[in-house]
Amino acid sequence: MTESRTTTFTNPRNYTFPSHRLRRTLHDSTGTKQPIVLVACGSFNPITNNHLRMYEIANDFVRENTDFEIVGAYLSPVSDEYGKPGLVSAHHRVNMCSLAIEQESSWLMVDPWEAFQNYQRTAAVLDHFDYELNMVLGGVSTPDGEHRDVRIMLLAGSDLINTMSEPGVWSHDDLDRILGRRYGTIVIEREGYNVAQATGNLSLWQNNIYTIPQLIQNDGSSTKVRLLFRRGLSVQSSLLPAVIEYIEQNNLYGWQVGSGEEGQG
Template sequence: MATQTPARRTSTFNNPPDYSFASHRFHKTLRNSSKQPIVLVACGSFSPVTYLHLRMFEMAKDYVRQNTDFEIVGGYLSPVSDKYKKPGLLNAHHRVHMCSLAAEQTSSWLMIDSWEAFQNYQRTAVVLDHFDYEINTVLGGVHTQEGEHRNVRIMLLAGSDLISTMSEPGVWSHTDLDHILGRYGTFIIERAGSGMDQATDSLARWRNNIYLIPQLIQNDVSSTKVRLFLRRGLSVRYLLPAAVVDYIEENNLYLDDGPGPEKEKGKEKDGAAGKRDVDAGSSKKSMQS
């Protein structure tokens, strides 16, 4: 059941030094040959990674199983580059390591991809092209139980603030929107108070590739709030995976978030439109990660 999709826009990729694509939890064989294989990718600062970031993947997995003809064969967190400078954005080495601790110690299927983190700032459309290349060209996609080859569809996973910024004029380039929503598609975790109807109406052209997932148990944990707690000497245990809390304490991280206001999300660095820095699942007012 191969599907026709637009061509990948980015054809060549420069890898950071000593980079290797994580695939140790990638499922090479479909469990159900009638399903379309997909990989979920969450792009964001993850400064630090929280239980909400991880919980998003589980909500998406439940939604996919109950409401779609997809089968998830992998899930990835992709921390943003240090070049996306803003207060609270810890060094990529620490952020990638915390994400790795969280994924390896709390999940049986999530992985971390450091390609975006350890190089120049990359737009979301290019990041998704990178995943498409690594999974379908380098790894060769997946196979059914009967041995039939299938390409894997890459899909963006994010919070409802993503749709809000995508519907705002001038925040995203139309070319990137068409590439992200037209070629790949997205799963959006809804949040209380988010006006999704108006936002999705303005993106009606790609409605069939936008999947809205209700958050049945509300979770308002954000990286911004976690950093604030840490600066004030308050406990963040049980807001983050224990291994991440231990790592933060051992390395004395986030004791000083630096001066200046938090950077508004959805805006391209230096004013260029098209890249979305998603603190997956966060609200508009506290979505810095």
């Protein structure tokens, strides 16, 4: 039985769903590939090279190990109401994400829907993408013109999947919606998190959880990048030049690189 789709969403003012890099026709001519769109929800505070690397790792994995075909990928920064300490405004985080992908990627997009309104649960964010891609845009087509719905898949680090495995952190209904047959997740391993244990606790949905080992460990997290900024240390290996320049110009994270003194934010 096909699940009904939610068709009512509150959009931010002057919002338009970004689809300029969405591929509307599958490359696959065999008719066996399922079109998917990757969505990563997060603070992106700031967006790092590791965030971008996640998409490339997922792209390689999908191409070599699955019957999926990626037709698009999105970054969805969280709302200011997420309330995380040290979270700079959604305006700045969306701008940094946009600068990063315009400079470094030809296929990623930033969707500001989640960022510029009240806090949204991850399940609701995926429902929004499902609605925009399949009900508004009508999905995608095969090379011979056959219609295909796009499957939305959450792209996440193993830190997120660990929280999903902890009792009481996520509701069962949301987990079933995110990890069930409708969506699913691709998990990139991160050092310090036991992915096998986490996915073991989520065995009900194990067929929709795709785990990718990270062959080259790099712990350049946003938290550590903010710490480097506060100490006036180099972040050149962790952030793109356009993002560093934006942070300097707007004096974010309490430090202006090269100023020689620590700020007060």
